[in-house]
Amino acid sequence: MQYFQKELETMSADQKKVLQSERLVKMVKYVYENQKPYRAKMDAIKLKPDDIKSIDDIYKLPYTVKQDLRDAYPFGMMARPKKDLVRLHASSATTGKLTVAGYTMNDIDVWGECAARSLVMAGADEESIIHVAYGYGLFTGGLGMHYGGEKLGAVVVPASAGNTQKQIQLITDFGADIICCTPSYIIYLAEEIDKLGLKPGVDIKLKGGVFGAEAWSEGMRADIERRLGIRACDIYGLSEIAGPGVACDCQYKTGMHFQDDHFYPEIVDVDTLEPLPYGESGELVITTLTKEGMPLLRYRTRDIASLNADPCPCGRTTVKLNKITGRSDDMLIIRGVNVFPSQIESVLLKNPDIQPHYHINVDRVNNLDTMEIVVELSPFISVDEVSHVEEIRRKLASDMASALSVSAKITLVSPGTVARSEGKAKRITDKRKL
Amino acid sequence: MIKQIAVFLENQAGKASACCKVLKDAQINLYALSIADTKEFGIMRIITEDNAKALDALKDAGYLCSEVDLVGVEVPDRAGALAELLIALGEGGISVEYMYSYAGVDGHAKIAFKTAMVDKAVEILKNNGAKII
Numbered sequence: 001m002q003y004f005q006k007e008l009e010t011m012s013a014d015q016k017k018v019l020q021s022e023r024l025v026k027m028v029k030y031v032y033e034n035q036k037p038y039r040a041k042m043d044a045i046k047l048k049p050d051d052i053k054s055i056d057d058i059y060k061l062p063y064t065v066k067q068d069l070r071d072a073y074p075f076g077m078m079a080r081p082k083k084d085l086v087r088l089h090a091s092s093a094t095t096g097k098l099t100v101a102g103y104t105m106n107d108i109d110v111w112g113e114c115a116a117r118s119l120v121m122a123g124a125d126e127e128s129i130i131h132v133a134y135g136y137g138l139f140t141g142g143l144g145m146h147y148g149g150e151k152l153g154a155v156v157v158p159a160s161a162g163n164t165q166k167q168i169q170l171i172t173d174f175g176a177d178i179i180c181c182t183p184s185y186i187i188y189l190a191e192e193i194d195k196l197g198l199k200p201g202v203d204i205k206l207k208g209g210v211f212g213a214e215a216w217s218e219g220m221r222a223d224i225e226r227r228l229g230i231r232a233c234d235i236y237g238l239s240e241i242a243g244p245g246v247a248c249d250c251q252y253k254t255g256m257h258f259q260d261d262h263f264y265p266e267i268v269d270v271d272t273l274e275p276l277p278y279g280e281s282g283e284l285v286i287t288t289l290t291k292e293g294m295p296l297l298r299y300r301t302r303d304i305a306s307l308n309a310d311p312c313p314c315g316r317t318t319v320k321l322n323k324i325t326g327r328s329d330d331m332l333i334i335r336g337v338n339v340f341p342s343q344i345e346s347v348l349l350k351n352p353d354i355q356p357h358y359h360i361n362v363d364r365v366n367n368l369d370t371m372e373i374v375v376e377l378s379p380f381i382s383v384d385e386v387s388h389v390e391e392i393r394r395k396l397a398s399d400m401a402s403a404l405s406v407s408a409k410i411t412l413v414s415p416g417t418v419a420r421s422e423g424k425a426k427r428i429t430d431k432r433k434l
Numbered sequence: 435m436i437k438q439i440a441v442f443l444e445n446q447a448g449k450a451s452a453c454c455k456v457l458k459d460a461q462i463n464l465y466a467l468s469i470a471d472t473k474e475f476g477i478m479r480i481i482t483e484d485n486a487k488a489l490d491a492l493k494d495a496g497y498l499c500s501e502v503d504l505v506g507v508e509v510p511d512r513a514g515a516l517a518e519l520l521i522a523l524g525e526g527g528i529s530v531e532y533m534y535s536y537a538g539v540d541g542h543a544k545i546a547f548k549t550a551m552v553d554k555a556v557e558i559l560k561n562n563g564a565k566i567i
Contacts, residue, residue, distance in 0.1 A: 377442060377498055379498060381498075381500075382440070382500045382502065383440050383441070383442040383477060383498055383499065383500050384438065384440030384477065384479060384500060384502045384548065385477075385531055385532070385548070386470045386472060386477055386532075387531075389442065389475065389477065390472060390474075393474065411444075411474065412442075412444075412474070412475060413444050414442055414444065414496060414497060414498040415496070415498055416496050417444070417496070
């Protein structure tokens, strides 16, 4: 199966622009009439719905930030009354209130179609058995891929998160060919599968997977594909817009195909908020083009990435989202230097003596920021000589210092010591904030 | 030749005792133990009655460990005996990475050491009348 919705996924640039323009014009009128916070924002800058004539006018629209959603908690951003809404999702809040998103039946259908397009990109078809090991709940991962699998007409196994032994049993016994979970969990699963002596390709029939909800690197992708012999696709989504399926990799991995008939992406400079051209890295901003329950205009995702419009051999004509390289709110400032966990990860992945499981501890000692990176040694190294282990630590510290432009203390621990996550990995403890 | 197990220990209170507890629970008798420590981590080197069983138990408990060959030699029970052997090794160009002593059930003093040049070390020791274990 090559596409889930061929016409929509492969339309020409001209057709796409007409469709996006029609939808944006309609959307802006709709939000102005139905969402008080947008009417107030637009009135404040004297922008009338009629001022938006095509997708090229999108830059005139005001931005939306997470705080706008918190201010409207819980239902102030909904464009429809309760009788039209069928589902609520909410994103995890580490501080303060949750951000709530309401969906109409049509929103759930559109999201399901986007998730189904993504599953096809990972190699799924109507015959597939899709193992969903994302958590089911307020988090969009589980239900999002579940509905995507059903839209596709595949067989969905709603395993949800946790109980790894049971997961492996289900994957083996049911012969799942497609899996959906976080990238850190699939690595954990691969380790456990290996420990049980099960052979990918023989006992485990997986051939593809979509992995998202966390930023992960090309090195991690290579690791997952090598360990399990599968096609590992990065999938993007966020509950405010729609869960997983907003964008996803196809087999060519030229960037995640952004479902831009429904969601329009822009990249803007983090500081000046000026729109940036394709190829340049900045904050991803998304405008919903068809949403009914809670449409958002130019929503600042806080995800740092770039877009590309290079043709893809798969034939899909969407714009593509390059790998998320960090989150503007994951960024650590250590002694004045900006550090993204993804930079740390890329150094770790290049070193065969260690495993890419790590935890970052940040503290302030005598008014000086300190950063400790706790990292696991590879189970295959020889540990009898102090000088050998010391050399691994020294090399890592020096590679880290040159990649990050700030020094970090490296603490080596035994394999399996760093906590594995079954949901979103929590890799940072910042004691400066405690 | 002696088989030694090296275990990586994080520098935290109770790590060495937890490791010994694993060996105790698996009912493994230790012949020798030496700990090398740095500010950041420790390496516990042990020679056991049953290395295969010890390795299984330690790996199951999550320890990072590896098995390494050491040269074992019996040292005559008199002043200067160890120095003579080490001088002979040094003159023969043998570099010793680390070394520790242990007592066998027979009461004779023994040392075990790691070198990259095992065959030559054994030859030198034999030429000096030492008993290789």
